[in-house]
Amino acid sequence: MKVAVTGVGGGVGQSILKALQPTSHEMVGIDGDLLATGLYGVSSAYQGYYANTDKFLPFLEKVCDQEKVEVLFPGLDAELPYLAGSKSWLEKKTGTQVVVSSPSVVDIADDKLLTYEFLEKNGFPALETYKVQDYDDQLDFPVVVKPCQGGARSVGKKVIKDPATLEEFKKIPQAQNYVVQEYSTGKEYTCGTLFLDDFIGAIIMTRQLRCGDTYKAFVVQDEKIQDYLQEVIQVLNPWGPCNVQLRLKDGVPYIFEFNARCSGTTASRALAGFNEPLMVCDYLQGENIVFNIKEMAILRYWSELTVSYNQIEEMKLNRYLENQKNHLGGN
Structure with missing residues (x-):
């Protein structure tokens, strides 16, 4: 499939690209920043526009139509409300499946008070x-x-x-x-869940943070948390990947944050056998979704991507590059 990913200058967009790089899917990168790293790590790339401008959605429509994009993954939180509200329109105009949840789910995930009220209303433990x-x-x-x-x-x-x-x-x-x-001092977990008209599965990790990002991740098996995630996600009813942050307090899982999108640890999860973007593509192609989660430690590190000045100037001039051979994670 041809897969477009937005926000490829950030950790989420880049993580989606890295999860799909070893597969047969062809990727298109989109970002508003000329120097967004992911623009130079895919075969075709476009310098687009930021979500709060009136050019954002028309440009996405143009790219999806021109490239015959079959799946679009958003990589930035700021884009989610615009894509959620325009999902049906964009899909009808281009035939592209937009991997985004409903506006109500996006609102809950973006608002800590709405998250608390959702959990309380549905009888789930809540801080x-x-x-x-x-x-x-x-x-x-x-x-x-x-x-x-x-x-x-x-x-x-x-x-x-x-x-x-x-x-x-x-x-x-x-x-x-x-x-x-x-305030809760319990152990913190970051969990990736996948819901595609039904609950597909979840991966559970503990983590160490650096500047708010996951720096080291440790995949664990926990049947109680797994069952709880399934129960909550079935009520929340997102579409596609949904990241869940929770803490265990006296053995009870307390969710304190949803992210209605892929996570910055998407590529790490793929290494552990839970490749959310790939499973979405498999689902849309009518294939059986299979995953096998392996317990492991994932130690993250910086990697460099070399880009010629000519590439940057060409992107600046045309807002477009094609036939690139670079891949994220090094050349």
Whole structure:
């Protein structure tokens, strides 16, 4: 299949590309940044436009139609609301299957308060969460404050240990966009799930973080968490990959974040036998979905991609490159 991936300058987009590189699928990279690494690691690439511009969707339509793209994976959170709202339109115009969930699922995943309300409403364990302006000493300290919407890589997250510090925090202008959440010290898990009109499966990993990103990952088998993920995801009803962050508190899994997309650890999961982009492609081609998860440690590291100045100038001039031979992960 011909597969387009957006946001290939970031970790999610690049991880999708790396998961599909060893397969027979042909990839098209799209990103608004001229120097987005993934643009120079695929056979065909386009410098597109950012999601908040009026050129974003028309340009995607043009690329999908021109390249006869069969599947489109978004690689940036900022694109999800636009693609979710335009999914039917884009699919009808181009015949491209857009791997994105419904607007309601995207909204829940992007909003910490909506995540809490979804879990509470459906009887799932949830870490108590309040808007900062509505908070009135409901929780014991320490508490966590974090952006209500659009948070990534733990940016803006703070642990506050006493009421006085919280009162000072509430005075800053940005506080109105934050939530106060119950603090949990339990072991943290990052979980990849796949739902394609039914629950396909999940991979469970513990991790070590560096600057908010997964730096080392450890694949584990846990039947209790696996069953719980299936139960929650069947109610949430996403379409495609959905990343789930949770902590175990007194042996009970508490989800504190959904990401309604592929993850930055998609390529790592593929190495462990759970290749979400490949399974989506298999499903769309009517093939049986088979996976075999292997317990292992995954140690991530930087890798270099050399790009000629001529390639960059050509991309700058034409917003397009083709017949490239580079691959992410080194030449």
